[in-house]
Amino acid sequence: MANNNKWARILVYAVLIYAVIYYLLPLYVMITTSVKTTEEIRTGNLLSLPMHITLDAWRKAWGTACTGVQCTGLSLYFWNSVRMVFPAVIISTTMGAINGYILSKWKFYGSEIVFAMLMYGLYIPFQVLLLPMAQTEGYLGIAGTTPGLIFVHVVCGIASTTLFFRNYYVGIPDELINAARLDGAGFWRIFFRVVLPMSLPIVMVTFIWQFTQIWNDFLFGLVFSSGDSQPITVGLNNMANTSTSVKEYNVDMAGAIIAALPTIFVYVVAGKYFVRGLAAGAVKG
Amino acid sequence: MKTLRMTLCAAALMTVACAANAAEVEVLHWWTSGGEAKAAGELKKMLETKGDKWKDFAVAGGAGDNAMTALKTRVVSGNPPSAAQVKGPAIQEWGDQGVLANIDDVANKNNWNKVLPAVVQNTMKYQGHYVAAPVNVHRVNWLWVNPELLKKANAKVPTTWDEFFKTADALQKAGIQPVAYGGQPWQDSTVFEDVVLGVGGADFFKKAFVQLDQATLKGATMVKALETYKKIKPYTDKNAAGRDWNLATAMVINGKAGMQFMGDWAKGEFLAAGKVPGKDFLCVPAPGTAKSYTFNIDSFIFFKLKNADGAKGQNDLAETLVSPEFQQVFNLNKGSIPVRLDADMAKFDDCGKESAKDFATDNKSGTLVPSFAHGMAAHSATQGAIFDVVSQFWNDDSMTAQQAAAKLAAAAKVN
Amino acid sequence: MIQSTRPAQYGFAERWLPRLVLAPSFLLSLVFIYGFVVWNGYLSFTASSLLPRYEWVGFHQYARLFANDRWWVAVFNLFKFGVLFIGISMLVGIFLAILLDQKIRFEGFIRTVYLYPMALSFIVTGTAWKWMLNPGLGLEKLMHDWGWTSFTFDWLVNPDMSIYTVVIAAIWQSSGFVMALFLAGLRGIDDSIIKAAQIDGATLPRIYWKIILPAMRPVFFSTLMILAHIAIKSFDLVVALTGGGPGFSSDVPATYMYAMAFTRGEMGLGSASAMMMLLSVSAVIVPYLYSELRRGSR
Numbered sequence: 002m003a004n005n006n007k008w009a010r011i012l013v014y015a016v017l018i019y020a021v022i023y024y025l026l027p028l029y030v031m032i033t034t035s036v037k038t039t040e041e042i043r044t045g046n047l048l049s050l051p052m053h054i055t056l057d058a059w060r061k062a063w064g065t066a067c068t069g070v071q072c073t074g075l076s077l078y079f080w081n082s083v084r085m086v087f088p089a090v091i092i093s094t095t096m097g098a099i100n101g102y103i104l105s106k107w108k109f110y111g112s113e114i115v116f117a118m119l120m121y122g123l124y125i126p127f128q129v130l131l132l133p134m135a136q137t138e139g140y141l142g143i144a145g146t147t148p149g150l151i152f153v154h155v156v157c158g159i160a161s162t163t164l165f166f167r168n169y170y171v172g173i174p175d176e177l178i179n180a181a182r183l184d185g186a187g188f189w190r191i192f193f194r195v196v197l198p199m200s201l202p203i204v205m206v207t208f209i210w211q212f213t214q215i216w217n218d219f220l221f222g223l224v225f226s227s228g229d230s231q232p233i234t235v236g237l238n239n240m241a242n243t244s245t246s247v248k249e250y251n252v253d254m255a256g257a258i259i260a261a262l263p264t265i266f267v268y269v270v271a272g273k274y275f276v277r278g279l280a281a282g283a284v285k286g
Numbered sequence: 287m288k289t290l291r292m293t294l295c296a297a298a299l300m301t302v303a304c305a306a307n308a309a310e311v312e313v314l315h316w317w318t319s320g321g322e323a324k325a326a327g328e329l330k331k332m333l334e335t336k337g338d339k340w341k342d343f344a345v346a347g348g349a350g351d352n353a354m355t356a357l358k359t360r361v362v363s364g365n366p367p368s369a370a371q372v373k374g375p376a377i378q379e380w381g382d383q384g385v386l387a388n389i390d391d392v393a394n395k396n397n398w399n400k401v402l403p404a405v406v407q408n409t410m411k412y413q414g415h416y417v418a419a420p421v422n423v424h425r426v427n428w429l430w431v432n433p434e435l436l437k438k439a440n441a442k443v444p445t446t447w448d449e450f451f452k453t454a455d456a457l458q459k460a461g462i463q464p465v466a467y468g469g470q471p472w473q474d475s476t477v478f479e480d481v482v483l484g485v486g487g488a489d490f491f492k493k494a495f496v497q498l499d500q501a502t503l504k505g506a507t508m509v510k511a512l513e514t515y516k517k518i519k520p521y522t523d524k525n526a527a528g529r530d531w532n533l534a535t536a537m538v539i540n541g542k543a544g545m546q547f548m549g550d551w552a553k554g555e556f557l558a559a560g561k562v563p564g565k566d567f568l569c570v571p572a573p574g575t576a577k578s579y580t581f582n583i584d585s586f587i588f589f590k591l592k593n594a595d596g597a598k599g600q601n602d603l604a605e606t607l608v609s610p611e612f613q614q615v616f617n618l619n620k621g622s623i624p625v626r627l628d629a630d631m632a633k634f635d636d637c638g639k640e641s642a643k644d645f646a647t648d649n650k651s652g653t654l655v656p657s658f659a660h661g662m663a664a665h666s667a668t669q670g671a672i673f674d675v676v677s678q679f680w681n682d683d684s685m686t687a688q689q690a691a692a693k694l695a696a697a698a699k700v701n
Numbered sequence: 702m703i704q705s706t707r708p709a710q711y712g713f714a715e716r717w718l719p720r721l722v723l724a725p726s727f728l729l730s731l732v733f734i735y736g737f738v739v740w741n742g743y744l745s746f747t748a749s750s751l752l753p754r755y756e757w758v759g760f761h762q763y764a765r766l767f768a769n770d771r772w773w774v775a776v777f778n779l780f781k782f783g784v785l786f787i788g789i790s791m792l793v794g795i796f797l798a799i800l801l802d803q804k805i806r807f808e809g810f811i812r813t814v815y816l817y818p819m820a821l822s823f824i825v826t827g828t829a830w831k832w833m834l835n836p837g838l839g840l841e842k843l844m845h846d847w848g849w850t851s852f853t854f855d856w857l858v859n860p861d862m863s864i865y866t867v868v869i870a871a872i873w874q875s876s877g878f879v880m881a882l883f884l885a886g887l888r889g890i891d892d893s894i895i896k897a898a899q900i901d902g903a904t905l906p907r908i909y910w911k912i913i914l915p916a917m918r919p920v921f922f923s924t925l926m927i928l929a930h931i932a933i934k935s936f937d938l939v940v941a942l943t944g945g946g947p948g949f950s951s952d953v954p955a956t957y958m959y960a961m962a963f964t965r966g967e968m969g970l971g972s973a974s975a976m977m978m979l980l981s982v983s984a985v986i987v988p989y990l991y992s993e994l995r996r997g998s999r
Binding site: 361 | 752947959964965
């Protein structure tokens with residue numbers, strides 16, 4: 002029995018490690034390619050380790066690669082994305098928290114309808130929104146600016162953040178709220194003193210989710226920004242599609258990793274909160 | 287008051303750029319690869335000497351697909367860029383929306399009606415007024431050849447489709463891949479359009495792609511053209527799907543493939559690789575099309591702007607684009623020829639010279655045809671529908687030429 | 702369940718405050734989501750081409766849509782893609798979650814590795830995938846280099862198979878996320894149930910099959926909803942990997958709609974296709990939301 006068990010465990014580990022390799026393969030290819038020279042990429046194969054490690058491609062992707070007449074690499078786009086992502090994430094998460102709180106603990110006649118409406122909004126193909134949104138932003142005078150882009154991300158993010166918080170808050174016992182009410186606490190006081198302190202796991206989940214969604218977005222970035230507010234995904238696309246006769250795969254890959262670093266960082270650092278937060282209630286249907 | 291400031295500024299221009307009144311010119315373009323980006327850089331420099339500030343709005347990828355999406359949303363939001371890279375009948379489509387600015391003043395001042403060929407003038411006008419400035423003329427029906435490989439296979443440069451397939455066979459026997467091909471919809475159609483022109487001739491081409499004549503599209507000649515087109519497929523490699531045009535060109539440059547059908551922008555790639563025309567590579571008209579010319583004119587359209595300063599920048603840009611200096615520098619970099627009739631071709635290579643000569647001859651003989659694959663012949667909806675058919679036919683080996691011809695005719699009816 | 706609100710105990714302000722606070726979100730989604738959907742629905746009955754034009758043409762655009770080969774290719778592709786992607790991601794995710802739940806060493810590391818693809822945009826990883834799947838550069842070349850010359854893997858450039866490469870990449874991206882959702886669900890199950898079953902002599906696979914998985918029904922449902930949502934909206938993935946090609950063999954409705962409405966002046970047709978997408982999504986989502994809300998109000 003014990004022996005049998007040992008073999009089973011070895012099998013489990015083997016499968017898990019096999020899966021690790023499968024998931025890491027594209028990242029491995031990206032990283033090794035980014036430190037190879039173009040010459041080595043042409044002659045070598047996909048999986049071979051680099052013979053000499055060079056960071057030239059990284060330097061070029063960050064600082065000197067040209068798109069059009071601009072030779073600023075990705076650095077400019079990177080900071081554009083940073084300026085855009087934090088306000089958008091913070092605003093949409095805050096709104097989601099308050100909405101979730103209302104829709105679970107302060108239900109009123111019609112609140113369920115509001116919830117259903119928000120949920121349905123999750124499934125609408127966002128391409129539908131591009132033109133009318135552009136027109137509206139034109140009226141508001143924020144077209145082609147970073148605030149305009151933030152606005153779009155907030156509008157489209159409210160549905161998912163609300164869903165996350167609402168499902169989490171449904172799990173908080175109503176007795177807690179009622180007790181606070183008997184103590185005379187009002188709407189905001191209960192939120193800040195009772196509900197919010199219990200919300201760390203779900204805040205983390207929402208933060209991670211929104212951060213990756215917004216950082217990785219390409220479509221909105223493409224149409225709701227102009228020359229000097231374009232986010233990194235648009236910059237990367239410009240760079241990767243800009244080719245002379247020799248395609249510099251190493252620069253493309255280095256650029257791709259630069260674009261991915263913030264989200265990878267967030268997952269590695271906060272990944273355990275993500276699973277914990279999901280366990281704490283976000284997955285309850 | 288304003289006039290005074292402008293006058294002062296004009297005076298200041300003589301000595302030093304007038305920074306205080308610098309008009310910002312935002313230009314949407316997708317000139318991001320090698321020679322093109324260099325050419326765009328020249329434009330920026332020239333504008334800056336006129337005291338304008340260049341605001342780059344480059345959107346790469348998908349042969350301008352992404353750029354068009356960005357442009358549409360910008361126009362809808364009431365905040366269009368100063369100018370955008372738009373060409374052919376699409377200029378008329380934008381004109382219909384009532385968003386284009388009239389640049390007749392610049393055109394008259396610079397004698398565009400004299401220096402530009404009639405066919406170019408007509409493309410740039412909407413309801414009789416200039417709304418766009420041309421930058422170059424591309425010839426699309428070129429065949430790029432690696433002469434060394436042909437020699438090795440003991441094959442000769444083809445001038446007809448029969449010869450083409452003989453040459454291809456010879457190359458294949460010698461173990462050389464005959465055709466470098468990029469399987470993207472616009473490239474599929476670029477090759478197909480060469481075949482149509484070679485098989486059917488200029489009149490047939492116009493009937494099919496400009497007039498969208500149903501009988502022509504369904505007819506026996508079109509079926510023959512489709513069959514000929516499909517015959518090319520065995521001479522390409524299976525990795526062709528999705529390949530960028532410049533990577534296909536690189537195959538000819540590096541001796542991995544014998545020939546490529548592509549417009550003259552491919553020349554920029556050869557030159558950038560240090561190859562010499564006539565020696566390391568040959569440019570010949572695509573088989574059967576020596577006596578005709580598919581043209582593709584790049585141009586910029588100008589949008590109505592809210593502020594007057596913007597208009598000044600636009601005028602400067604339009605003037606610069608057509609100026610002899612810019613035409614020369616730009617086209618030397620891009621591989622195309624200048625649009626001006628009075629252009630000095632001395633600095634251009636043989637391919638450029640031949641292109642300019644043929645453009646003038648074909649202009650007279652009426653064998654100048656607008657490139658369908660590059661949006662010079664039909665509206666984008668029709669063009670797209672026909673692209674779908676051509677690419678489907680190329681990729682789907684179970685579709686017959688008759689079926690494809692019927693689909694072509696149906697696609698031409700979309701509007 | 703106790704009724705959660707007892708407004709009678711509160712003053713006027715407290716009763717209206719929730720509505721007031723919720724109002725901005727409500728208005729934003731009413732105007733910017735639903736308003737725009739209605740506008741789009743209107744456009745689908747017009748002759749809009751390059752930009753919106755309000756000339757009524759009835760069901761003309763829908764008739765054209767249904768007569769269009771490319772649309773049907775896109776629809777069937779979504780069907781194939783959806784079934785395979787959801788099915789396989791689910792299986793792989795559940796399987797890995799169960800394995801990871803066996804008190805594995807380095808669990809944190811392994812979990813992060815499984816999860817990270819979700820963090821990356823396909824604009825980022827598309828290039829790497831395209832490269833690995835390309836017969837001339839990637840896996841096929843690698844196998845040939847290693848001496849297995851008869852190996853062929855040309856799905857990316859084969860019009861009959863290209864949609865399946867999208868499936869492979871999509872599973873890579875999302876199965877780790879499914880794993881995380883199920884792992885979270887597994888962690889929520891009381892250990893004592895398992896202990897008790899073990900004492901009764903049940904084997905571990907049997908416990909999972911008979912007791913644990915049935916208890917995960919809600920997780921199963923929400924995962925299904927999330928995956929369906931990803932499948933229907935998949936756009937970046939297709940654009941980055943195949944560009945809808947070769948030809949239009951790997952088009953899906955989202956890329957079709959984008960191509961028509963934006964790159965090809967066919968706004969009316971694009972709007973009609975968007976409405977068809979919305980209608981089919983509604984057929985799935987509305988009953989789900991309805992049952993959700995009924996359950997919630999019980």
